[in-house]
Amino acid sequence: MTSSDIQTGASTKRTLPPLTPGPYKKRLGVVALIATFGGLLFGYDTGVINGALRPMSEELGLTAFTEGVVTSSLVFAAAIGALVGGRIADSWGRRKTIILLAALFFIGAVVCVVTPSFEVLVLGRVLLGLAVGGASGVVPVYLAEMAPYEIRGSLAGRNELMIVVGQLAAFVVNAIIGTIWGDVAGVWRIMLAICVLPAIALFFGMLRNPESPRWLVEKGRNDEALAILRTIRPENRAEAELAEVQSVSNAERGQHQLGWRSILTNKNLLRILLIGIGVGIAQQLTGINSIMYFGQTVLIESGFSQNAALIANVAPGVIAVVGGLLALAMIDRISRRKTFIIGFALTTTCHLLIGFSSLVLPVGNPIRPYIILFLVVAFVGSMQTFLNIAVWVYLSEIFPLHMRGFGIGVSIFALWVTNGFLSLYFLTLVEAAGITGTFFLFAGVGAIALVFVITQAPETRGRTLEELEENVTTGAIYTVSARQARARKRR
Incomplete structure (x- = not known):
C-alpha cells in the first residue's frame, strides 16, 4: 500500500459518533469479563509455582537445576505459544483460538496434578505454557479489537488486571493450603488443581462470546461484523465504525504483509515490530516475574523464615492488584509514553534501593527483611501501576490489522524467552x-530501558486502531503526536 492510498483513505473518513449510554455497555463488559478468564489462568498458573515449588521438590526429589527446569519449562513454552497463537488467531479467529487455549489450560492442569514423575510434570507445565503464551497474545488483541478507542486502554487492560488477580489468588491459596495442610503429602497438587475451574469457565463462556468484528472484516464477513458491532456499540456508531474498518481493510486487501519477508522489506513495519519486541523485553528485564515466581525465595534470603515468607509473599500480590486498579483508572487519561517513563524510573529506583538496603543491612539485622519486603512491594506496585497493563495494551494496539497477530506474537515470543532465561537462572544469580x-544489575538494565522508551516508543493513546494502522504504515506515527492526529482527523 502506498502513502497516497493511505492518505486517500484517511481523507474520506468522518469523525466517529460519540459513545452514548445504552445496553451495549453491559454486553461489552460481559464479553470482556469472559475473555479475561484467560488472564486469570495466566496469572494463577505462573504464580502458583511460587508456593508449590518447595513441597513439590521434596516429593519428587528435585534439585536446584530441575526446579529451574520445572519453572522455566512453562515460560519457554509460553514463548512458543505466543508465536503460534498469534498466527492461529489470524487464521481461525480470535474466539476459536481462545476456546482452544481454554481446553489446553484444562488438559495441562490435569497432567500436572496427576503427575507421577518430574518428566510428566514438565510435560504438563509445557502444555500450560503453550496456553499461557497463546492467551498472553490473543486475549489482549481480542479485547483491543472489541473496544471503542475511547476506552480501549481500560478495557484491554482488564486482562492484565486479571493476571495479577490470578497471581494474588495463587499466593493466597498457597498461603492458606500451606499453613493448614503444609504437612500433608501432595499438598502442591491441590494448589495446582484449582486452575481447572477458570479453564472450564473460559471454555463455556467463549462459546457464547462473539468473534472480533475487525477480524471478520479482514475476512470479508462484513454483515457478521456489523451484527456484532450493533450489540457492543450505539447503532449509529456501529455503522460508522464498520465503514472506517472497511476503508482501511479494502485499501490493504491487495497487499497482505503477513510474514518476515514482507516486514523486512517495509522499514515502517520492521521498525514497529522492533519497538514491540524492545518494549516486551524491557518489561521482563525489570525482573517482575522473577519476584512473582521466586518471591518466597527472595524473602527467605532477606531474613524471613519459610512460613513467614509464604505469608509475607501475599503482600506483593495485593499491591499488584491495587496497582492494576490504579492503572486502569488512569490509562486512558495519561499518555502511554509518559506512563512508560514514570514506570521505568520508579522500578529502577526501587532496584537501587533494594540493592543498597541489602548491602548496608547485614544478615541477622531484625529490620532487614521488613525493609526489603517494603521495597519489593513498592517495586511491584510501581510495575503494576505504570508498566504491566500499559505494556500489554500497547502491544495489542501498535500493529496494523494485517500483521497484528504476527506482530504481537513475535513481540511476546521475545518477552517470554527473556522471562524464561530469567526464570532458569534467577536463583543461580x-x-x-x-x-x-x-x-x-536490574537497575542498570532498567536505566537502558528508560532511554529506549524515551527515544523510540511512539504514542498511541487517543487514536483508533485504523488511525494507528495508517500512521504506522506511512511512518507518521514516529513524527505525529496523538493530539496532532486527533486534530487532523477533526479537520
Missing part, C-alpha cells in the same frame, strides 16, 4: 551475586 548484585 541470587546464589552467585546475592540480593545486592542481582538488583543492582
Whole structure:
C-alpha cells in the first residue's frame, strides 16, 4: 500500500459518533469479563509455582537445576505459544483460538496434578505454557479489537488486571493450603488443581462470546461484523465504525504483509515490530516475574523464615492488584509514553534501593527483611501501576490489522524467552551475586530501558486502531503526536 492510498483513505473518513449510554455497555463488559478468564489462568498458573515449588521438590526429589527446569519449562513454552497463537488467531479467529487455549489450560492442569514423575510434570507445565503464551497474545488483541478507542486502554487492560488477580489468588491459596495442610503429602497438587475451574469457565463462556468484528472484516464477513458491532456499540456508531474498518481493510486487501519477508522489506513495519519486541523485553528485564515466581525465595534470603515468607509473599500480590486498579483508572487519561517513563524510573529506583538496603543491612539485622519486603512491594506496585497493563495494551494496539497477530506474537515470543532465561537462572544469580548484585544489575538494565522508551516508543493513546494502522504504515506515527492526529482527523 502506498502513502497516497493511505492518505486517500484517511481523507474520506468522518469523525466517529460519540459513545452514548445504552445496553451495549453491559454486553461489552460481559464479553470482556469472559475473555479475561484467560488472564486469570495466566496469572494463577505462573504464580502458583511460587508456593508449590518447595513441597513439590521434596516429593519428587528435585534439585536446584530441575526446579529451574520445572519453572522455566512453562515460560519457554509460553514463548512458543505466543508465536503460534498469534498466527492461529489470524487464521481461525480470535474466539476459536481462545476456546482452544481454554481446553489446553484444562488438559495441562490435569497432567500436572496427576503427575507421577518430574518428566510428566514438565510435560504438563509445557502444555500450560503453550496456553499461557497463546492467551498472553490473543486475549489482549481480542479485547483491543472489541473496544471503542475511547476506552480501549481500560478495557484491554482488564486482562492484565486479571493476571495479577490470578497471581494474588495463587499466593493466597498457597498461603492458606500451606499453613493448614503444609504437612500433608501432595499438598502442591491441590494448589495446582484449582486452575481447572477458570479453564472450564473460559471454555463455556467463549462459546457464547462473539468473534472480533475487525477480524471478520479482514475476512470479508462484513454483515457478521456489523451484527456484532450493533450489540457492543450505539447503532449509529456501529455503522460508522464498520465503514472506517472497511476503508482501511479494502485499501490493504491487495497487499497482505503477513510474514518476515514482507516486514523486512517495509522499514515502517520492521521498525514497529522492533519497538514491540524492545518494549516486551524491557518489561521482563525489570525482573517482575522473577519476584512473582521466586518471591518466597527472595524473602527467605532477606531474613524471613519459610512460613513467614509464604505469608509475607501475599503482600506483593495485593499491591499488584491495587496497582492494576490504579492503572486502569488512569490509562486512558495519561499518555502511554509518559506512563512508560514514570514506570521505568520508579522500578529502577526501587532496584537501587533494594540493592543498597541489602548491602548496608547485614544478615541477622531484625529490620532487614521488613525493609526489603517494603521495597519489593513498592517495586511491584510501581510495575503494576505504570508498566504491566500499559505494556500489554500497547502491544495489542501498535500493529496494523494485517500483521497484528504476527506482530504481537513475535513481540511476546521475545518477552517470554527473556522471562524464561530469567526464570532458569534467577536463583543461580541470587546464589552467585546475592540480593545486592542481582538488583543492582536490574537497575542498570532498567536505566537502558528508560532511554529506549524515551527515544523510540511512539504514542498511541487517543487514536483508533485504523488511525494507528495508517500512521504506522506511512511512518507518521514516529513524527505525529496523538493530539496532532486527533486534530487532523477533526479537520
